Amino acid sequence: MAERDRDGAMGLPRDDGRERPVRRATGEGRAIRVLLVDDHQVVRRGLRTFLEVQEDIEVVGEAADGAEGIAAAEELRPDVVLMDVKMPGMDGIEALRKLRELDNPARVLVVTSFTEQRTVVPALRAGAAGYVYKDIDPDALAGAIRSVHAGHVLLQPEVAGALLAQEENNGGQGRGTSLTDREREVLGLIADGRSNREIARALVLSEKTVKTHVSNILMKLDLADRTQAALWAVRHGIGA
Secondary structure, X not given: OOOOOOOOOOOOOOOOOOXXXXXXXXXXXXXXXXXXXXXXXXXXXXXXXXXXXXXXXXXXXEEOXXXXXXXXXXXXXXXXXEEOOOOOOOOHXXXXXXXHHOOOOOEEEEEEOOOOHHHHHHHHHOOOOEEEEOOOOHHHHHHHHHHHHOOOOEEOHHHXXXXXXXXXXXXXXOHHXXXXXXXXHHHXXXXXXXXXXXXXXXXXXXXXXXXXXXXXXXXXXXXXXXXXXXXXXXXXXXXX
């Protein structure tokens, strides 16, 4: 994809003479491919500068708004997207919804400065795999990328609190009675932050079977994704 002269979005950086680290493959055989979506060039540049020194993370592209982010995610097929929420044009929440509609497999980690519940909850309901703030420690951000790539749900404590409050306001009592014993086991492991692969190993099941259990859990509890399932489980004393 060609780089844009305007602000460097939607492409790889020009060769600036800096030595690039040798990429170390992950368990899947390659580095984690990351796409940066933020309307501030300075933020993107800072994120790229730090992430490029991580041996197991590769920044494959940038975008300056939600629409560009969707186009880049469809073309570059990143593993993880770092997405801002407030951007001109299409914002991050709408971009998240669109990526879900397109069935794009990228895991989206929201990286933003907005902490209000009215921003946090819609982003997570739209499909974000995690929500962290821009003042996060750089090493913690790299860890967050690795965590969501591995299939975990990643929320800072106040974000989890906001979702728990929302779930309680919407009601949630009684829905768990329809879960089977196996589904409750799976739900407990989701609450512990386990990925489908880890759940499969723990329960001696195939990943396909675990995915079926997760789908049934979401349907029975009337939840949109495993983030909400994890929080529901914690709220009702299952797992973590």
